[in-house]
Amino acid sequence: MKQVVCLKRVPDTETRIRIDGSGTSIDPSGVKYVISPYDEYALELALRTKEAAGEGTVELLSFGDTTGQETLRKGLAMGADGAVLLTGEATMDGLATAKVLAAELKGSDAPLVLFGVKAADDDQQQVGPMVAVLTDRACVTGVSSFEVSAGTVVCHREVEGGSEVVEAVLPAVLTITKGEHEPRLASLKGIMAAKKKPLEEKPAERVGSRIRVRGLSEPPARPPGRIVGEGPDAVPELVRLLREEAKAI
Amino acid sequence: MPNVLVIAETRDGKVTGASREVTSLAAGVAKSLGGHAEALLLGDVGASSEAGGLGRFGAATIAVAEHEALASYQPEAYAQVVVSHVRAGDYSAVLLPATTLGKDLAPRVAALLDVPLATDATGLEVDGGTVVVERPVYAGKAFARLEIEATPVLVSIRPNVFSATETDAEGAVSTFTPDVDPSTWKVKVLERLQATGGTTDVAEASIIVSGGRGMKDPSNWNLLEGLRDAMGSGAALGASRAVVDAGWRPHSDQVGQTGKTVAPTLYIAIGISGAIQHLAGMRTSKTIVAINKDPSAPIFNVADYGIVGDLFEVVPRLTEEISALKAGD
Ligand SMILES: Cc1cc2nc3c(=O)[nH]c(=O)nc-3n(C[C@H](O)[C@H](O)[C@H](O)COP(=O)(O)OP(=O)(O)OC[C@H]3O[C@@H](n4cnc5c(N)ncnc54)[C@H](O)[C@@H]3O)c2cc1C
Ligand SMILES: Nc1ncnc2c1ncn2[C@@H]1O[C@H](COP(=O)(O)O)[C@@H](O)[C@H]1O
Numbered sequence: 162m163k164q165v166v167c168l169k170r171v172p173d174t175e176t177r178i179r180i181d182g183s184g185t186s187i188d189p190s191g192v193k194y195v196i197s198p199y200d201e202y203a204l205e206l207a208l209r210t211k212e213a214a215g216e217g218t219v220e221l222l223s224f225g226d227t228t229g230q231e232t233l234r235k236g237l238a239m240g241a242d243g244a245v246l247l248t249g250e251a252t253m254d255g256l257a258t259a260k261v262l263a264a265e266l267k268g269s270d271a272p273l274v275l276f277g278v279k280a281a282d283d284d285q286q287q288v289g290p291m292v293a294v295l296t297d298r299a300c301v302t303g304v305s306s307f308e309v310s311a312g313t314v315v316c317h318r319e320v321e322g323g324s325e326v327v328e329a330v331l332p333a334v335l336t337i338t339k340g341e342h343e344p345r346l347a348s349l350k351g352i353m354a355a356k357k358k359p360l361e362e363k364p365a366e367r368v369g370s371r372i373r374v375r376g377l378s379e380p381p382a383r384p385p386g387r388i389v390g391e392g393p394d395a396v397p398e399l400v401r402l403l404r405e406e407a408k409a410i
Numbered sequence: 411m412p413n414v415l416v417i418a419e420t421r422d423g424k425v426t427g428a429s430r431e432v433t434s435l436a437a438g439v440a441k442s443l444g445g446h447a448e449a450l451l452l453g454d455v456g457a458s459s460e461a462g463g464l465g466r467f468g469a470a471t472i473a474v475a476e477h478e479a480l481a482s483y484q485p486e487a488y489a490q491v492v493v494s495h496v497r498a499g500d501y502s503a504v505l506l507p508a509t510t511l512g513k514d515l516a517p518r519v520a521a522l523l524d525v526p527l528a529t530d531a532t533g534l535e536v537d538g539g540t541v542v543v544e545r546p547v548y549a550g551k552a553f554a555r556l557e558i559e560a561t562p563v564l565v566s567i568r569p570n571v572f573s574a575t576e577t578d579a580e581g582a583v584s585t586f587t588p589d590v591d592p593s594t595w596k597v598k599v600l601e602r603l604q605a606t607g608g609t610t611d612v613a614e615a616s617i618i619v620s621g622g623r624g625m626k627d628p629s630n631w632n633l634l635e636g637l638r639d640a641m642g643s644g645a646a647l648g649a650s651r652a653v654v655d656a657g658w659r660p661h662s663d664q665v666g667q668t669g670k671t672v673a674p675t676l677y678i679a680i681g682i683s684g685a686i687q688h689l690a691g692m693r694t695s696k697t698i699v700a701i702n703k704d705p706s707a708p709i710f711n712v713a714d715y716g717i718v719g720d721l722f723e724v725v726p727r728l729t730e731e732i733s734a735l736k737a738g739d
Contacts (some may be wrong), residue, residue, distance in 0.1 A: 171419075172548065174549065174667055174686065174687050174690075175686060177551075178548045178551040178552050180552060185553070187548070198411065198667070198668055199668070206494065216728075223638075236602075239471040244518075253547075253554065253556065254526045255517070255520075255526070255527060256520055256521065256524075256525070256526045256527065257526070259521065271616070276448050281549060281667065282547065282548055283547050283554075284529075284530065284545075284546065284547055284548070284675050285527070285528075285529050286513050286517075286529050286530070286548065287516065287517035287520065287527050287529055289517075290485075290496075290514065290517040290518050290521070290560055291517045291518075291520060291521040293518075294489075294517075294521035294522055295521055298596075299596030299597050300485065300518070300596075300597070301597055302513070302514045303510065303513075303514070305661070315600070319510075319661070319662050320510045320511075321509065321611040321613055321614060322423075322604065322610075322611045323602060323603050323604045324602075324662070325596070325599050325601065325602050325603070326599070326600045326601040326603075327597055327600065328597065328598055328599075328600050329596055329597040330596045333596070333597075336667075339661060339664075339668045339669070340661070343655075346487060366687075370526075371526045371555070371559040371560050372526050372528065372556050372558055372559070373500045373555055373556065373557045373558075373559060374554055375555040375556065375557055376554075376555045377547070377552050377553065377554050377555075378480070378552065378555070380546070380550055380551065380552065380554075380693065380694075381551060381553075382713055383693070383698075383714070384714070386698070386710065386711075386713045386714045386715060386716060387714075387715065387716070388705070388710065388716045388717070389715050389716060389717055389719055390717060390718075391717070391718045391719050392717070392719035392720070392723060392724065393719065393723045393724050393726075393727035395717045395719070395724075396717070396724060396731050397727050397731060399699065399715055399717060399728070400728070400731045400732065400735060402715055403669050403676070403697070403715070404735070405427070406712065407615075407676075407696075407697040407715075409675050409676040409696065409697040410617075410641070410676065410732065410735070
């Protein structure tokens with residue numbers, strides 16, 4: 162079975178985010194970029210599915226500028242078979258991104274297309290289900306594990322206060338969340354092999370953004386906190402502050 | 411038309427708190443635009459009996475789509491009913507809660523209506539007739555102010571950020587039976603599993619008692635359960651990723667960048683160092699308390715109140731004091 166995994170290049174989660182002079186984007190200098198964490202979980206599940214079946218391919222798809230090559234090579238080093246980079250400028254408009262990816266995926270016969278549940282930069286949590294609608298595929302979101310059987314995929318997902326087992330007909334889009342399987346690290350052999358794997362680059366369809374960023378700002382600073390005291394003797398004062406000052410209890 | 415539509419959510423037949431918050435917010439936004447708020451509720455036959463309550467939170471009218479196939483969330487059917495309702499009306503904005511349901515539903519609705527979507531908003535205001543959305547990006551390390559250049563403006567709203575304001579107004583409830591055909595559905599729920607005995611989910615709790623690696627052993631969670639119980643029914647347990655990865659706690663409890671984003675009234679971090687990925691999930695909590703034996707732990711940088719000390723001494727005392735306080739109320 163053929164699987165496609167959509168990967169986004171995002172700043173490492175440890176990175177300090179600085180806003181640039183324009184006030185509408187971040188300063189990329191000194192930022193380390195990685196595969197968005199949930200996309201790595203998606204890739205891990207795709208690779209495990211392929212390994213369990215003993216056949217099939219895992220293709221990567223990304224939309225962004227040419228630096229995305231590096232991100233895709235990392236995915237190839239983890240074990241994917243090939244990659245496509247659609248070059249263009251990804252914006253905060255997730256529907257525009259979804260249209261770009263859908264234009265590529267419409268022609269694909271892949272029974273499974275996997276996304277991260279959300280990208281670790283804009284945190285929009287939307288591109289996967291949008292692509293599903295645009296390409297007329299079934300869609301299950303927030304999937305932590307899945308099993309494919311004849312014509313369907315059975316997914317486990319978390320919901321408030323419990324979990325669900327959901328069945329979707331193929332072809333399907335799944336958005337993947339953190340589950341039991343940590344993403345593998347690329348081996349040296351994998352890194353060498355990745356250099357020879359096909360990575361196709363082509364211009365993305367042009368879709369304008371209809372979300373305009375007025376400005377980015379630092380998170381509102383939390384008023385300086387205080388150490389109430391040391392050890393259990395500080396508890397009565399903490400409780401008083403929570404009650405009288407914070408009105409939290 | 412300057413009206414604002416709310417997609418309200420029920421769980422176990424009851425309108426959720428998050429839906430009330432969004433309704434109150436919508437009433438305010440609609441007022442600034444010169445219109446009124448309307449609500450759409452989807453549910454089982456008889457769902458309308460619960461709907462009237464939304465009037466008190468600001469919905470002038472409440473339309474209830476009743477169908478037995480809508481008793482629980484089904485993405486395709488819900489999206490289809492919402493889209494037909496939005497098309498039949500004339501709304502400048504459509505708002506829904508950014509709950510598990512809302513996060514699944516909103517992008518489907520956006521793609522079907524061909525309008526962009528801003529998710530998980532923490533701010534919404536009308537500036538000279540334009541709706542301006544504020545939402546966290548980079549896991550809360552920055553906030554973006556956005557304008558959506560399309561109508562209706564479609565936004566999902568982070569729970570627990572806006573307050574639900576109850577008035578004595580009443581909304582006009584109308585009921586209709588939508589066309590729903592389960593034979594066309596591409597997904598179906600085979601099984602729903604309830605987590606441990608109906609306790610509050612961490613994403614919806616007003617108080618969170620959260621434990622990290624400093625707890626030393628999963629068996630020590632009885633200490634945190636004791637504190638949670640003392641705090642009352644709106645309290646839930648949370649966890650850092652370190653203890654989830656160690657298998658001490660279920661992933662559904664994890665707070666942070668690869669877990670849940672929470673904004674309770676009170677977040678108590680116990681034996682949690684405060685890694686940047688943990689802070690991403692809880693830094694917008696109203697009040698943060700940290701209990702940690704290391705005075706230089708980064709959690710103290712975001713905590714409103716901190717106690718430096720051994721959690722095994724501090725937590726039992728805290729539970730005792732809170733219980734005494736509640737008993738005196
Ligand atoms: C891509 C990515 C995503 C991540 N996502 C998340 C996420 O979603 N959520 C998350 O939490 N983490 C996440 N992490 C992990 C994060 O970086 C930290 O490793 C993790 O949060 C540490 O958990 P902790 O605070 O419980 O453990 P530690 O960092 O080990 O801290 C334990 C704390 O307990 C204190 N302590 C020990 N004993 C006692 C005692 N007796 N009394 C009082 N205090 C005591 C110590 O002083 C210490 O501060 C992520 C990491 C990556 C790379
Ligand atoms: N520019 C992109 N290129 C490839 N995949 C993307 C892109 N943007 C988003 N995605 C995918 O969509 C998921 C959800 O992104 P978002 O809706 O932006 O949070 C990500 O985890 C990726 O799998």
